[in-house]
Amino acid sequence: MKYDPFVLPFISGMAFVLIVVIGKWTIWFKGLPFSDKKKFLNGLFSRKFIYASREVVSESMLHRKVFRSNFWLGYMHMSLAFGWFLLIVAGNLETRWYSHGTINPPWYPIFFEFFVHDLKELPYRRFFVFAMDFLLLFVLSGLFIAIYKRYRSGFVGMKKTTRQKTIDKLALTSLWMIFPLRLLAESFNAGLYDTGGFLTNTLGHYFARFLPLELLRYPAWLAYSIALGTFFVSMPFTRYMHILTEIFLIFLRRFGIREKQAHSTFTDVELNACSRCGICIDKCQLSSDLEINNIQPAYFLRDLRDRKPDLFKTETCLICGRCNTSCPVGIENTNIRLNERSIHQFFSANAYEYIGKQEVKNGKVAFFAGCMGHLNPLTIKAMLTLFEKAGVEFTFVDENGSICCGRPLKLSGNFMAAGNLVAKNKDLIRESKAEILVTTCPICYKMFRDDYRLDIPVYHHSEYLLKLVEENKLDPGFSPSTVVFHDPCDLGRGSGIYEQPRRLIARSYSLVEADHKKKDSLCCGGSLGITALSGENRKTLTEATIASLTLNHPEIIATACPLCKKTFAGQADVRVADIAELLLEAVDHKPADHKATSVAMHKPADCLEEVEI
Amino acid sequence: MADFGYSLVKSGKTDLDTAGNALARSVSEAEPGFNLCIACGCCVATCSAGRFTNFGFRELIHRIKRGEEKLMIAEAEKCMLCGKCTLVCPRNINTRNIVLLIRKHAIIKGL
Ligand code: SF4
Ligand code: SF4
Ligand code: SF4
Ligand code: SF4
Numbered sequence: 001m002k003y004d005p006f007v008l009p010f011i012s013g014m015a016f017v018l019i020v021v022i023g024k025w026t027i028w029f030k031g032l033p034f035s036d037k038k039k040f041l042n043g044l045f046s047r048k049f050i051y052a053s054r055e056v057v058s059e060s061m062l063h064r065k066v067f068r069s070n071f072w073l074g075y076m077h078m079s080l081a082f083g084w085f086l087l088i089v090a091g092n093l094e095t096r097w098y099s100h101g102t103i104n105p106p107w108y109p110i111f112f113e114f115f116v117h118d119l120k121e122l123p124y125r126r127f128f129v130f131a132m133d134f135l136l137l138f139v140l141s142g143l144f145i146a147i148y149k150r151y152r153s154g155f156v157g158m159k160k161t162t163r164q165k166t167i168d169k170l171a172l173t174s175l176w177m178i179f180p181l182r183l184l185a186e187s188f189n190a191g192l193y194d195t196g197g198f199l200t201n202t203l204g205h206y207f208a209r210f211l212p213l214e215l216l217r218y219p220a221w222l223a224y225s226i227a228l229g230t231f232f233v234s235m236p237f238t239r240y241m242h243i244l245t246e247i248f249l250i251f252l253r254r255f256g257i258r259e260k261q262a263h264s265t266f267t268d269v270e271l272n273a274c275s276r277c278g279i280c281i282d283k284c285q286l287s288s289d290l291e292i293n294n295i296q297p298a299y300f301l302r303d304l305r306d307r308k309p310d311l312f313k314t315e316t317c318l319i320c321g322r323c324n325t326s327c328p329v330g331i332e333n334t335n336i337r338l339n340e341r342s343i344h345q346f347f348s349a350n351a352y353e354y355i356g357k358q359e360v361k362n363g364k365v366a367f368f369a370g371c372m373g374h375l376n377p378l379t380i381k382a383m384l385t386l387f388e389k390a391g392v393e394f395t396f397v398d399e400n401g402s403i404c405c406g407r408p409l410k411l412s413g414n415f416m417a418a419g420n421l422v423a424k425n426k427d428l429i430r431e432s433k434a435e436i437l438v439t440t441c442p443i444c445y446k447m448f449r450d451d452y453r454l455d456i457p458v459y460h461h462s463e464y465l466l467k468l469v470e471e472n473k474l475d476p477g478f479s480p481s482t483v484v485f486h487d488p489c490d491l492g493r494g495s496g497i498y499e500q501p502r503r504l505i506a507r508s509y510s511l512v513e514a515d516h517k518k519k520d521s522l523c524c525g526g527s528l529g530i531t532a533l534s535g536e537n538r539k540t541l542t543e544a545t546i547a548s549l550t551l552n553h554p555e556i557i558a559t560a561c562p563l564c565k566k567t568f569a570g571q572a573d574v575r576v577a578d579i580a581e582l583l584l585e586a587v588d589h590k591p592a593d594h595k596a597t598s599v600a601m602h603k604p605a606d607c608l609e610e611v612e613i
Numbered sequence: 614m615a616d617f618g619y620s621l622v623k624s625g626k627t628d629l630d631t632a633g634n635a636l637a638r639s640v641s642e643a644e645p646g647f648n649l650c651i652a653c654g655c656c657v658a659t660c661s662a663g664r665f666t667n668f669g670f671r672e673l674i675h676r677i678k679r680g681e682e683k684l685m686i687a688e689a690e691k692c693m694l695c696g697k698c699t700l701v702c703p704r705n706i707n708t709r710n711i712v713l714l715i716r717k718h719a720i721i722k723g724l
Contacts, residue, residue, distance in 0.1 A: 346716035351690040354666040371661045371695035401664030404693035412694055412713060421693060528696050531713050532644075535705035566700050 002115060006222040007107040013232030014106065020236045021244045024272070028248070031265030036257045043255030052254035060246050061085055065328035069279055070157030072145055077277075079142025081243075087135045094128045110228070113186055114221050117193040126197075133197035136186075139179050147176065160287065162278035162298045164239075171234035177227040185220040188213045239302075245272040246329055259335040261415060262342065270331045271305040274298065280323035280333070285523055289544045290537055292316060297323045297333040304340065314340045318541075319411055319529025321493035325519045334529075341413025349416045355403055355424055363395025366434030366456075368425075368448075370441035371402050372562035379440055379562060382580040383461060389587060390473040395432050403428070407447040407490075408528045422452060429454060438464045440580060442491035442561045443528065449495065460491060462501035462560045465583055469507060476508040476586035483509040483582065484554035486545070486568070487521035488561035501560045501579050508586035509556070515548040522548055524559075526567035542571050550574065558582055632680025635722075640677070640714045646706040650674055656698035656708060662691045670698050670708050677715070686719040 029040070043049060058064045061082040067074025091109040096102075098116065108115065119125050145156065153161045164172065183200065190196025191204030191213045207213060235241055249269050257266055276298045286292040295316040303310050314337060323333045367387065369380050387394045403425050406418035429437060437454065439445050440461045448458040459467075468474045483505050491497050498518045505511050516522045525541030527533075546568060549557050557576045559565045568576040641647035650671065657669030668691040677685045689712050698708045718724075 344717075344720065346713060346720055347690055352693070354691060356665070371693075371697050372700075375659070375697055375700060402661055402695075403665070404661050404695040406693075408694040408696055408709070412709075414694075417690075526700070528694075528709075531707070531710040534707065535646075563696070563700075 002105055002108055004111075004114070006114075006218065006225050007111060008225070009222075009229030010107055010110065010225040010232075011229075013229030017232040017235050017244075024236070024245075025248055028265040028269050031268075032257070033260075033264065036252075036264075036266070039255050039257055040252065043251070048254045048256075049251075052251045055250045055254065056247050059250065059328065060243070063328065066277070066279070069326070069328065073149075073156035073158070073279075076142045076145040076149065076156065079138050080146070083135055083139035083142060087132070087139060090128070090131050090135060094122070094132065097124075097128070098122050111221060111225070113189045113195050117189070117195060119195050129195070129197035129201075133199040136179065136183060137199055140183065143176060143179055158278060158282055160278065160281045160293065162276045162281065164276070165302075167234065168238045168276075171231060171238040171240055174227050174230040174234060175240070178224070178231060181220065181224040181227050185217070185224045188217045188220050192217065239274070239276045241272045242275040242329070245269060246275070249273040249329070253330065259332045259339065261339065263336075263339050267304075267336055267339070270329075270336065271301050273329050274301045274305075274331055275329065276302065277328065279326055279328060283322045283326040285318065285320065285322070285541055285544070286316065289540050297327065297331065300337065301331070301333070304336070309340060315530070315532060317530060318489075318523050318527040318533075320489045320523040320527060322520075322523075325493050338411065338413060342415045343413070345414055345416050346412075347409065347414045347417035349420060351417045352403075352420045352424065358400075358403070358424075358428055360397055360428050360432045361395040362433045363393055364435050365392050365394040366397045366429055366432045366437045367394050368397045368405075368429075368437060368439040368441075368444060369402065370398070370439060370444040370562070371404050372443065372566065373440050374398075374402060375566055376440075376562040376578065379565070379578040379580050382578065382584040383440060386465065386468070386474065386580060386584055386587070390468045392468075392473075394438075395434060397428055397432055397434075405441075405444040405447040406451070407443045410447070410451070411529045412531060418451075422447075426452060426454065429456075436464075440560075440562060440578065442488045442495065443563065446490040446494045460495070460497060460500075460560065461580055462491070462497060462504060465580060466500045466504045469504065469583070474583070474587055476583055477589040479509050479586055481509050481556055482512050482552075482554045483556045483558045484512050484514050484549050484552065485517075485579075486514065486524065486549055486557060486559045486564055487518055488559065488564050489521075489523050489527070491560055492521055493519060501558070504579055504583060505558055509582065512552040512554050515551040516545075524561075524564040524567045526563045528563070538567075539571065542567055546572050556582070627679050633682040634680055636682045636686070636715065636718055637677050637680075639718050640711055643714050644707055644710050646704070647674060647711055649704045649706055651704060653703060655701040655703060659697045659701045661693050661695045661697060666691060668692070670712075673715075674711065683724065686715060686724055689715040689719075 029037070032040070063074050063077040063081065066077045091112060095104050095109040095112050098121070122128060149156050149161065153159070186196060186200040187203040187207060189204065190200040191208035194201065196204055235244070252266060252269060259266065274297065278298050280298055281287050281293070281296045284296045287296060295313040300313045303313060317337055319334045319337065321334050327333065367383060373380060384396070404421055405425060406421035409418035409421065434456060436457050436459060437448060438459045438461055439448065442460060445458060445460045448454060469476060485501055485505055487498060502511060514521065522545040523541060524545055525538045555574060557568055557572055557574055558579050559568065559576065560579050562578070565576055565578055652671055652675065654671055657663055657671050660669055662668045668688065673685055673688055692712045694709050694712065696709055702708060
C-alpha cells in the first residue's frame with residue numbers, strides 16, 4: 001500500500017507551488033532583454049554554471065554569508081535549509097533502498113513510516129533510522145533558535161528584526177509546525193511499531209505509556225501533511241518565495257546579468273529573493289542613529305514586490321550602500337532604489353542648455369576637482385603641487401568652475417538631466433586630449449567610471465598618487481602622526497577601493513583603524529543620496545561616524561572625498577585632511593603642526609575660502 | 614520719439630492680483646528652512662550653475678516669495694543639485710531639497 005487520502009494536502013500544495021514557480025521563472029526569463037537572455041543561455045554551457053551551482057550550495061543551503069553576520073543566525077538558517085534538504089535526500093535514499101531502487105510516488109519518502117511498519121528488511125536499518133532522527137533533531141535545533149529569536153533577537157546579534165505581515169506570520173506558523181508534527185507522527189509510529197531511532201523511539205515508547213497511539217497516529221500524520229501543504233501554498237504569496245527565487249537569482253547573476261537603468265524582470269527576481277531576514281535593518285544608519293525604521297530594503301523591497309511603492313521610503317535613504325554589502329542574498333538595493341526614484345523626472349532633458357562651449361587646455365592627465373572639490377582649495381593646491389613635483393603634464397579641466405558630474409542628479413532619480421551634464425563633461429574631457437582622467441572626488445569618480453563610458457582610464461587620486469609614489473616620482477618622508485582613514489561611501493562600497501588610500505597613508509604615517517572600517521564604514525552624514533534630511537539629523541550621523549573614527553585616538557582624520565572632509569571639518573575635534581594634503585606634507589618632509597591647522601571652519605568662512613581660489 | 618538716452622526701468626513692485634503664493638506655501642510646509650534665509654549670498658558665491666549663467670539660490674527663493682512662481686519654476690531647472698550651497702549656507706538650509714520641491718510642485722501641478 002503506497003497511498004492514503006491523508007497525503008492529499010501535501011500533494012496539492014506541492015503541485016501548486018511547483019506550477020507557480022515554473023510559471024514565475026518562465027515569465028521572469030521571458031521578460032529579460034535579449035542581451036540578457038543570450039548571456040543566460042551562454043552561461044548554461046560554461047564554467048559559470050559550476051560556479052553558480054557551488055554558490056547555490058554555499059549560500060542557499062549553508063548560508064555562509066549569514067554565518068559571517070552572526071554564528072547562531074547562520075546556524076539557524078543553515079539547520080533549517082540544509083537540514084531539511086538532507087532530511088529529504090536521506091528519506092529518498094532510505095525508501096529507494098527499501099524498495100530496491102524502484103521509483104516511488106513523491107509523497108512516499110515523506111510519509112514512509114506511515115506506510116511501512118516493518119523495517120527489518122531494510123539493510124543498514126540502524127544507520128538510516130539514526131540518520132533520520134539525527135537530521136530531524138538538527139532541524140529542530142534551528143527551529144528552536146528561530147522561535148527564541150522572536151523574543152530575544154539579541155541572541156543572534158540582531159537589534160531589530162523585520163516586522164512581518166499577517167500572511168507571512170501564517171506561513172511562518174505552518175513552517176514552524178512542520179517539524180514538531182513530523183516528530184510527533186514518527187514518534188507515535190515508533191511507539192507502536194518500533195520504527196524509530198534514538199529520538200523517535202524513545203519518545204514513542206514514552207508516549208505509549210499514557211497515550212492511545214492507535215487513535216492518535218492517523219490525525220498526527222494528517223496534521224503533518226496539512227502543515228506541509230499550507231506552507232507550500234503560502235510560499236508564492238509570502239517571503240518564503242525567496243527559497244525558490246534565490247537559486248534562480250544566483251544563476252542570473254553568475255551569468256553576468258545586473259540591474260539596468262530601469263526596473264526589469266531581473267528586479268522582480270531580486271524582489272522575490274529577499275528573505276526579509278532583516279540583516280539590512282541594523283546595518284542602516286537611519287535606523288541605528290535616527291530611529292527611522294521603515295525604509296530599509298526589507299520593507300522597501302516588500303512594498304515594491306507588492307506593487308505598492310511608497311514615495312517616502314523610496315526617497316529616504318542615504319544610498320550609502322551598507323545594506324548592499326551586508327545583504328546575504330547580494331541584492332542591488334541602492335540601484336533598485338535609484339531606478340524607482342527615476343520613475344518621476346523633475347528636470348527636463350534640456351535643462352542645461354545655458355552651458356555653452358568651454359575652453360580647455362590640453363594635457364596628458366586631465367584633473368577634475370568637481371563641485372565639492374572646489375570647496376576644498378587646500379586639496380586642489382596639494383594636487384597641483386604634487387603633479388608639478390612629479391613632473392606630470394596635466395590640465396586642470398574644471399579650473400574655472402565645474403559642470404557638475406551629474407551624480408547628484410542621478411541620485412535624485414533625474415537620470416535624464418544627469419545625462420545632459422554627462423554629455424557636456426564628456427566633450428570637455430575629450431577635447432583636453434588627455435590620456436587619463438584623475439579626480440579627487442569619489443562621487444565624480446563613480447559617475448565617470450560607471451556612467452560616462454569614457455575611452456580613457458579613470459583614476460581616483462588615491463590610486464593615482466599611490467602610483468606616482470610607487471613609481472618613485474614622489475618621495476614622501478615619515479611623520480610620527482597617527483592617521484585614521486575614513487572610507488567614503490562611493491569610493492569604498494561604491495567603487496571597491498579600500499586598500500590604495502591606506503597604503504598611501506601607511507607609507508608616511510602610522511595608520512590606525514576606525515571602529516567601522518572598509519565595507520562596514522559609516523556614512524559621513526553629508527550624503528547627496530538623500531535630500532529630505534534635516535541638518536540636525538545629518539549632524540547626528542556625523543557625530544556617530546566621528547566617534548567611530550576616533551576610537552583609537554588618531555591625530556588626523558584622513559579622507560579621500562571633499563564632501564566627507566567638509567562635513568567632518570565642522571564637527572571634529574581633530575584635524576581633518578585629504579590624503580593629497582597629507583602626502584604633500586610628507587613629500588615636503590615637514591608634517592604640519594596639526595594643532596595650528598586644525599581649524600574647524602565656521603560655515604560663513606567657507607564663502608571666503610571659495611573666493612580665494 | 615526722440616531718444617534722450619534714458620529708458621524706463623521695469624517696476625519691481627509685486628502686483629498682489631497676479632502674484633501666486635501657492636508655491637512658497639507648499640515648499641515652506643515641506644521644508645521650513647525655506648523661511649530661514651538671511652540673504653547672505655554665500656550660496657550664490659559658490660554656485661556651480663552660477664559660473665555659467667545668471668543663477669543663484671538666494672534670488673530663486675526671494676522671487677518665489679514675491680510670487681513670481683512660473684518664472685522661478687523654470688529658473689529652478691538651472692540648478693545641478695551639486696549641493697555646494699547646502700554646505701556653505703550659514704543657516705543650514707536644505708537647499709537641494711527646496712529646489713527639488715519646487716520642481717516637484719511644478720510637475721505635480723502640471724505647470
Ligand atoms: S535586502 Fe538582503 S539583508 Fe535585507 S532583508 Fe532582504 S535579504 Fe535580508
Ligand atoms: S543605502 Fe544606506 S541608508 Fe539606504 S537603506 Fe541601505 S543602509 Fe540604509
Ligand atoms: S545645488 Fe544648485 S543652487 Fe546649489 S550650488 Fe549647486 S547648482 Fe548652485
Ligand atoms: S547661503 Fe543660505 S542664508 Fe545665505 S542666501 Fe543662501 S540660502 Fe540664504
